[in-house]
Amino acid sequence: MLRGVLKIAVLASAILFSLLASPVLAHHGNAAWSTTEITVKGTLVDFVWRNPHVLLVWTTKDDSGKDVQWTGEVGSPESMMADDGWTKDTFKAGDDLMFVVRPAKSGAPNGIVDQIKRADGTVVMRYSRQGGSAAYAAPLTKEDQEKRDKAAADADKSKN
């Protein structure tokens, strides 16, 4: 179990995805990824601001203190510009970030990213567009956000 991976069962998000999931993803289906989110804290290694989907690569520590490199996928650059105001300068290597991801079922350190926060709590990615146009148009509700924040805080407490 990765120390940096805080397992958080977020019921609200599961419901959200069941409502918003589209049968079509642009570049691959969603069968390879779990529908349950986890939260991963990490330090950014690379910000691949490219088509077809923007990738973020970060490292997090496992239980033995060893760095594990994760790759997270978000929407296209244009989608990220539109929905969260991202530009090529939004992230830089070394940024400390918290990722809410749907991890790969295979166990590979890879996930569809649903939300990103900075270390100071600033939300830089509000919600995922990877489920299709419904998700594309739907920011998290205040209630969903509060549940995510509480789950993350609880996970932090249990870790300490």
Next chain:
Amino acid sequence: MRTLAAFGVAAAALLTFVPPASAQQGTAAQTDDAKPARPGLEVPLVTPGPGWKPCAHCENEAYKEEGRKKANVDKRPFDAHDISGTWSGNPKDLEVNGMPMNVAAVPPFTPYGKKLFEATQSDSPQWNTKDPENTCDPMGWPRWLTYNFGFEFVVLPNRILQFFEWGHTWRDIWTDGRKLPENPPIGRYLGYSVGHWDGDTFVVESTGYDDRTWIAAATAQLTGTGKPGGFPHSDQMHVEERYKRLNYGLLQLTLTITDPKVYTAPWTTSGTITLVPNTEMGENFCVPSDSIHFNEASTIPTLPK
């Protein structure tokens, strides 16, 4: 085929489901004091700088709606014979980009068509391995239209140009009276297209297609085999598009595919496409090296060993 039809109906039901997202936006739009009035407007609009406009796909739905409101698209006077402008998919059609094909209306395959369809099916349930898009092969027609990140009609005296942001390419729709070639010397990804006005409807007829492209991708549910694939066509495919400007901001499209080598009946899709005012075409190439990197970095590692 029956399985395909059943899944097609199910998919259509999903595609016609109005999501809470749209409802949420709609509700907010009707309530002046709702905060935020439209989720999305709190996001800074990204442009290259003063005097530049965002691309159609670089505005979120709230900004698009604001732009349409400012342009007064519903009541603004318009010329029915002028379809120029930057257009994008209608978000109500529930497709990420553009107008979706009506997969519920796929006609039965001919025996030859069935073989082609089976040949498109993936090696993996999780990833559409044979999709030409994986390595940025040209998407062909009408997939380039239904996948659109925004397109622009530019009207010239002898033709109408249709520019596409995805792939940053265009097709010529000749309006100078020429006929479609009877036996084109080479198949084209975007075919040979001629257009004419039928009353207030701009009719585009096209043929002469390269048969390596797909009409649309097919999910694993749609193929009925548990593995995704694509809807094929032959070099005999004929496509008719009928564009009608319903008002300044709305373009109706009826698209009919006739390909007797592959499908036993014509396949028709209808929908509407919305004008995206105050935007400009961006540059959205499908870059093979980027796509290959993406596949290797974020798709292939997730597949079961």
